[in-house]
Amino acid sequence: MGSSERKEREKAELKELILDTSKRLLLKFGKHGLSVRKIAKEIEYSPATIYLHFKDKDEILHELMEMGFMLMNKYMVPAFAEKDPSKRIYEIGRAYIKFGLEQADWYDLMFNSDEPMKHVEKCREDWDEGMALFNFLTITCNEAIEKYSLKGYDAQIIALQLWSVVHGLVNLALTDRLGIVQPSDQKILIDKVLDSTIHCLFKK
Amino acid sequence: MGSSERKEREKAELKELILDTSKRLLLKFGKHGLSVRKIAKEIEYSPATIYLHFKDKDEILHELMEMGFMLMNKYMVPAFAEKDPSKRIYEIGRAYIKFGLEQADWYDLMFNSDEPMKHVEKCREDWDEGMALFNFLTITCNEAIEKYSLKGYDAQIIALQLWSVVHGLVNLALTDRLGIVQPSDQKILIDKVLDSTIHCLFKK
DNA sequence: GTTTTTAATGAACAATGTTTAGTAAAAGAA
DNA sequence: TTCTTTTACTAAACATTGTTCATTAAAAAC
Missing domain, CATH: 1.10.357.10 (Tetracycline Repressor, domain 2)
Structure with missing residues (x-):
């Protein structure tokens, strides 16, 4: 036990990272520069990972x-x-x-x-x-x-x-x-x- | 001569057909239903043909x-x-x-x-x-x-x-x-x- | 040490707009 | 008619897009 809390925290952190990155991409390149794949590339995860945190x-x-x-x-x-x-x-x-x-x-x-x-x-x-x-x-x-x-x-x-x-x-x-x-x-x-x-x- | 006139007329007709089809697709399926490839499929030409009439x-x-x-x-x-x-x-x-x-x-x-x-x-x-x-x-x-x-x-x-x-x-x-x-x-x-x-x- | 749960991904699908090399047919010239 | 040139057209490719799914590696639970 206790590790599950850390897991959840890490999960929440990754979700936050995705949102922060999205925000940054939106600000920098506008709505056309904001794609799931670009977010994924930016945070160095695969596109599929995004879908573990967002429907x-x-x-x-x-x-x-x-x-x-x-x-x-x-x-x-x-x-x-x-x-x-x-x-x-x-x-x-x-x-x-x-x-x-x-x-x-x-x-x-x-x-x-x-x-x-x-x-x-x-x-x-x-x-x-x-x-x-x-x-x-x-x-x-x-x-x-x-x-x-x-x-x-x-x-x-x-x-x-x-x-x-x-x-x-x-x-x-x-x-x-x-x-x-x-x-x-x-x-x-x-x-x-x-x-x-x-x-x-x-x-x- | 004379055939060149027919050619031009046919060319203009195809252009008109493209526009009419675009209009129909827009009306029927909205802006998301309007793509170059769908227009092409509708008029039974290849997508590249569209680009002979529109930049x-x-x-x-x-x-x-x-x-x-x-x-x-x-x-x-x-x-x-x-x-x-x-x-x-x-x-x-x-x-x-x-x-x-x-x-x-x-x-x-x-x-x-x-x-x-x-x-x-x-x-x-x-x-x-x-x-x-x-x-x-x-x-x-x-x-x-x-x-x-x-x-x-x-x-x-x-x-x-x-x-x-x-x-x-x-x-x-x-x-x-x-x-x-x-x-x-x-x-x-x-x-x-x-x-x-x-x-x-x-x-x- | 074995089993189960979880995290992550590679690869695939179906779309999109656009370009380019290449082909077949028509038109023009001999 | 035959040869050449112009024209009309397309297949295939490229780089994107969002999304899904089977699979793998790792961590957790037992």
């Missing part, structure tokens, strides 16, 4: 997705501290966009990829990182609605509207559609749209 | 993209006919969303895919179908701004804001993020967000 490639992607939300939360910290609701919404928006543009591969994995969502059974359960963020936005919208006594506003609809704008903006930027339509500085353009959105919601 | 798979995707805009235009026809600018904006938004949800594979190809944009040299030139649509939206926004005498509004920013909202909504819906956040009827939810967006822009 799927999707399962790896799914765990990376969770890591992505940890990273995103770091971007959100200053925004969460903001007292004024409409200003908090603005800061959340800015942080979201900043994260999306700076961490394009993470963003894509977390918000655009089908694979880790469809094939992993606990998809709903594990996207609650995303849901928590959305709920916080909804609460903030509620605060803003009360503060400005906006009647006929549904906080959840407003939250979704805000999410759609920033999600749309980030995706348009990342897929090079923004530059075609308006070749000026994209960041300024994006800022203006976010300004306009919040202005027309809360500053009238 | 790349990307080039095929690119031509499909153009077809997609033709299809999208059909969705837009009723909206274009609308006289009132704010109502026209609303109808464009609805048509855009309808197209996105009903023709998910086309939408993905036209608005999300990197490949046909990055590797084909004439990317800018050929996305002018998309640009034309955006320009029309911008013009309509201008009309609305004048009609409601909205000061300090930039038509292009408003147009981009609108595009971002619908693009974001469609993408959230297509990648199953909407249902997680709010499991009620997605179409109604999307409609409410579009309503809210236009209402807060033009109806105050």
